[in-house]
Amino acid sequence: MTSPDPQALRPRLPSPLQEIDDEPFSRRGIRLLLKRDDLIHPALPGNKWRKLAPNLRAAAEAGDRALLTFGGAYSNHLRATAAAGRLLGFATIGVVRGDELAGAPLNPSLARCAADGMRLHFIDRAGYRRKADPEFLAALHDRFGAFRVIPEGGSNSLAAQGCTELGRELRGAADTVAVACGTGGTLAGLAAGLAPGQRAIGVPVLKGGRPHFLHETVTGLQRAAFGGPRGDWRLAEDFHFGGYARRTPELDAFADAFEERHGLPVERVYVAKLLFALTALAGEGAFAPGTAVAAVITGTP
Structure with missing residues (x-):
């Protein structure tokens, strides 16, 4: 293995926090913040950097x-x-x-x-x-x-520990923090890093198989990483649009409209489903007026 370049994975941390005026939220008195984790690193955006970095350090230290x-x-x-x-x-x-x-x-x-x-x-x-x-x-x-095995989605105890910093960066910034979920590692660490009184919402982008599977997975990751449950978190499981990388005309129209309103690209596998879910939850009255909601933007198109 060649010698690692110490600058190669240097991240932009903390990632920027951007408030946007989005009418479905603002007319209900809700502040919408975007945690721009997509800007952490050009090749390893968002939660991918946070989850991989501790695994890569472990691999290098072990001589893999x-x-x-x-x-x-x-x-x-x-x-x-x-x-x-x-x-x-x-x-x-x-x-x-x-x-x-x-x-x-x-x-x-x-x-x-x-x-x-x-x-x-x-x-x-x-x-x-x-x-x-x-x-x-x-x-x-x-x-x-x-070879060293890194699990699907990079989610293991090291990854969950790496994602706690995401929660710490958001302490005091929002009442609710939401993230799209594939394998659960980011949510496990995010919830552990938030302050008491903050809550996390995970939006699964895969169609569930066995009931409560992802809930059990996140709980298991927290147990392995921290010795037990951490933080106040829940899953909003009705926004997978048919499964991983599945899209519908409704989802595409929503993402196109969001891009047009704000001039921001919306990644369709994770981020579009996250923003759609938060918009729907706001419309259902899930967030009280005066609430600040942060959406973790984890990828790029």
């Missing part, structure tokens, strides 16, 4: 030369891991859900991974569900050699 991780065809986590590998000299391997993608033209997300040097390994969905099985991982070691 390769990283293997998992994701879907449009995974921002795969893109961030590939970019980190390029910047720091790690070999990277991405195990991609969907064997039908093998041999097909790469979408822009996977093409970016490949351009950053990531080896892409496509497997069927049944195999992908076994990604934590020792036998499955042993077969990957036989194929690729030694």
Whole structure:
């Protein structure tokens, strides 16, 4: 492994906090703040930097030369891991859900991974569900050699600990802080870092399988990272629009209108669903007049 460039992953922290005047909120007396975590690092925006940084430090300290991780065809986590590998000299391997993608033209997300040097390994969905099985991982070691595993979405106890700083940066800034959720690591750390009296809302972007699965996942991450539950948090589970990377004309129209009103790009896998959820919750009276709500902007289009 080449020597890491100490400047390569230098972040812009704390990330900017931007207040915008958005009519669905302002007419109800609610302040809307955008926590611009998308501006932390050009190659590793938002929660990807916060979750990967402690894992990358651990890998470097252990002398690991390769990283293997998992994701879907449009995974921002795969893109961030590939970019980190390029910047720091790690070999990277991405195990991609969907064997039908093998041999097909790469979408822009996977093409970016490949351009950053990531080896892409496509497997069927049944195999992908076994990604934590020792036998499955042993077969990957036989194929690729030694590597450090970083979980899907980068969510583990180190990632949750890394995301506590996000909560600390928002102490005193908002009554409610909301973030889009894939694997739950950002929400686990965010809630732990907020001050007493603040609450966190997670907006899952995946269609739920087993009931309460993500709630159990976040609770488990907090237990592993902090020894038990931390913070006041809940999930708003009705805004996945059919599943991961799924979109509808309604969601696209909402995102287009938000972009037009504020001149800000809205990433469609995570951020659009987060902002739609907050707008809907405001319309339902979920936030009292005078409330400040912060939306964590975790990605770029």
